[in-house]
Amino acid sequence: MILSRRSLLGGVAALGALASKPARAADYAIMPEPIGEGLWLVRGADAPIAADNGGAIANIAIIATPAGTLLWDCGPSIRYARALRQVAEQLTGKPVVRVYVSHLHPDHGLGLAAFDPAIVAALPGTIDALRAQGQGYADGMYRLLGDWMRGTDLVLPGRTIVAAEEAFGGRTLRLLALSGHSAADLALIDPQSGLLLGGDLVFHDRAPSTPTADLGTWRASLDRLKALPHGGVVPGHGPFDPGGRAAIDQTRDWIDWLDATLTQAVRDGIDMVEAGEIAIPGRFATMAAARYEVQRSVAHLYPALEAALLPRVDVRD
């Protein structure tokens, strides 16, 4: 097949016509499922952030207390967060009095713009990170999601979490300041239901994402969560883990595999493209978005591994 330059150009133009159009937003479907006493889970899509899910990929929890309704994360956009608040307040019959933002990633907390910042609480490290990087994340979400994001501005949480617990009319929640998925990761234990809300420290049947990860401290945080008494676990992404161990163990297994595999790939002379195509063990077959996250993790982690593992070879004359 010999193509003239003109027909080659035509082929390029045809490819261009397949370009994704700006997303026109539908409505978010927010369907809380009861998973414990006065605690509901709103499942995110176990998929990458995309126009067909409006960025609603993170798990959200709603907690009813005598003093009002609490939200664990509030979604990617002001539109999501407003719909979430309406659903939550109908469910509990009480207004939202606290929103916890588990960490800086936009799928979890960018919707906080829908609330009075005075009721939105996050770890100090999360607020610092949002101040530094939040606008960049917001810009990225607008590029990916278009109209779903309309009206969503970066707003910083107004309350810094410094205490290890917070009580709402007799329902006391334990707040755990951890890190590893990001520089500041909040986890929450609700003694009344026994449930652990892991934020993105814990993934379940959905591959973990690593854009801000420190794998060593992530491991330590998972060990700490495993050791703390709790019942079921709500992961940041993926299905509820009623037994409370499977999701933590799987996240740990993935991180260990990823770290060892990318390290060996650098030692074996593998390039980044090839590393992104490396075989994923069969035991991870249940994990959604696995190939996608491996390729992202190669972009996040590979350069530092190369800088550490490839020997210096320059010769100074």
Add this chain to the structure above:
Amino acid sequence: MWAAHARTLFGDDPVRFDPRVKVVFPMIAENQRAFPVVIDARAIAGVVRMLLLVDLNPIPVAIDYRPVHAAPYVATRIKLDQRTPVRGAVQLASGAWLVSGGWVDAAGGGCSAPPVSRVKGDWAQHLGEMRGEAWPMAGGLARLRLHVRHPMDTGLVDNIATYHLEALRVKDAGGRMLGEMDIWAAVAEDPAITLMVEGGAGDAFTVEARDTNGRDYRALLPMARQSPMPGGR
């Protein structure tokens, strides 16, 4: 845009699409400042020259590689400015060009934001530091990986002048030229390059590079001793 590039780059030589020119990259441009791309034309005999092209970048050519005593294979990382076709073009001794590639969906910014080392201001202390290694492969080839600390300034950002690596050669221990390339600032900061050159166990390779200020860089890459064969392609 493509027609203009084609005329400049390919002159009157015939150009045709050929899927045996494998242009491989990840499904997502997670880092637009360093997007990895492989051009693998090992299924084609007699390749004398390979171009890595990023059509819609302000700097559309990333690498122009002549694999002299080397397999037609090159991997590197590029900057992406926007959603663009990324292409590999390989030339045969007859002059004919074979081209393939695909679209990369980058949201933009790679070429218009200053790279990190310039922000950190530490590039000068590390300029020209090189890391790398060579691994024996089947068929009398060695896989060679090289990283060079260099800002690779495009000249398109603020008042920072164009400053990038512009040439790189690989030689064997006897001084025989195995492969050489011209490089542009479309290649990511701190260029990372993987090649497959002729060589066997016990060989060592010399890499010579030069930047646009005329500064020369040299590296000596020994073959990895007990390393396993690369698990890659």
